[in-house]
Amino acid sequence: MSWLKRHTLTAAVICLLLAGALALFYPGVPARWLFLGLGGALLLLSLALHAGEARSAMGTRTARYGAGAAVMVLLALGIVVAANAISVRHHVRWDFTENKRNSVSPQTIQILKTLKAPVNAIAFFRSDTPGKKTAEYIDKTLTRITLPGAMFLALISVLPDFLIQWFNTPFYFGGTSLLIVVGVALDTVRQMESHLLMRNYEGFLRKKAKGA
């Protein structure tokens, strides 16, 4: 009997903690109700077993002041949680950087204001494979599209070596230099194109206008 008296409270606390942990980490498992019920029952049992001591302890100074302190602590916790919850829902933010780089620019806001209706974003994917499968599918497709390009670049980079080895051509660029030259040339063309477009020219690749 004394053994039961000593350990019911511990068992009750363990059961209640288990119930809490289950509710937190495995929300789908109904076993938490079992533990909750068991914990509650054990708690009541231990209270009943300790009834005499509980009654005498209830009247002391320590118990009264302790209960008061506990209530105050709980109140303070409640106030803090409530204040934080409210502040998360309604918060103001100031950006102290000079160019406001952490904020949405006024031009963007202006554009957003001109929108009349909600914006529709359209994406195409196969309806039988939603979610992660689609992501994998897109990834695979992109990889396959990139593959020929990568092979082409690899070919260019080893081309000089083959030219020198097999045809004895006096070719003075190495593979990487060739890549850089090609890359820079393409980039220069693109930059000139964008400058032209910016100044309202039609670019290098314009279609023939009628009569011109």
Place this chain on the structure above:
Amino acid sequence: MRWLPVFKKEMRLYFGSPVAYVVFTFFLLISGWFFSQIFLFYSDASMRSFMQPQFGQNLNVVDNVMRPLFTNMSVVLLFFIPMLTMRLFAEEKKAGTMELLLTYPVRDGEVLAGKYLAALALYLILLGLTLLYPGLVAYFTRVEWGPILSGYLGLILTGAVFLAVGVLISSLTENQIVAGFGTFGVLLVFWVIGWGAEFAGGTLRTVLQYLSIGDHLEGFTRGLVDTKDLVYYLTGVGLALFLTLRSLESKRWRG
């Protein structure tokens, strides 16, 4: 104003013993090391960005030097602040002067205010000394002071929370080592608790992320001051100090 004598006594204890000087020396040594390394890395990166113009477009001295420095300093503070606060109440209890302190005609709140403000003042002096780093940066280049000041505000608030937790735990025990390790443990838990958010879902995720101290500092280091973060820090300090008061009070009624 009766907290002033307590404040003065604590300051005298900090500056009359090697404590303040040792803390200052090592904190400045470590943060200075961080600063010099980050600055060297940044100057290297900006040299390299001359050659690749598209790479260096977002390079700026506040984001790339001061921001990592603030984050690193906050981690160093995580180790240092428990050692500043661990003796505040624990030592008084151990030496038996706690009873004396409680029977003086000062209220618990005033004792707490004196001790907490003394620790806070020491911390502010420490942070003030680190103003050397942005000063050095400003000597070499033009800096924007907005994000630097907001970063310092973030560090002050983080330190205020750390100190408040340290005071609370020091008031719970009479062993200084327990107080120091307890504070460090609690702060570390609040530091890493956000990492759990990655694998949690729903409300739990939001709550874990919100509790994480480092997440709230991040906005300040970027030049963003958010009322949400201010409320988090100030309620944190308030709650810890309130619990300390209750813990001090409990000595009067605990059996």
